[in-house]
Amino acid sequence: MKILYFAWLRAKIGTGEEDLSPPAEIATVGALIAWLKTCSRGHAEAFAEGSLIRAAVNQDYAGLDHPVAAGDEVAFFPPVTGG
Numbered sequence: 001m002k003i004l005y006f007a008w009l010r011a012k013i014g015t016g017e018e019d020l021s022p023p024a025e026i027a028t029v030g031a032l033i034a035w036l037k038t039c040s041r042g043h044a045e046a047f048a049e050g051s052l053i054r055a056a057v058n059q060d061y062a063g064l065d066h067p068v069a070a071g072d073e074v075a076f077f078p079p080v081t082g083g
Helices: 008-013 029-036 041-046
Strands: 002-005 017-019 054-057 060-062 073-077
Touching: 002 008, 008 041, 029 054, 029 073
Parallel strands: 002 073
Antiparallel strands: 002 017, 054 060, 054 073
């Protein structure tokens, strides 16, 4: 699974991209976030305030209950606004 981090998430985690293999029981975006929090202190800090994070799975916006699977691209980013 390719995980992409943008803006301050990238800064806290220390990278903009990771290729990870979460355990098989990680089946949703929410479960993936919970698992990522255990990967490092930077991950825990980045995902501490979940309401400030948005996700996309395979370049489509996704909620916490959206399924994820091996081979997916999952991106995490702060809310965006237009202007």
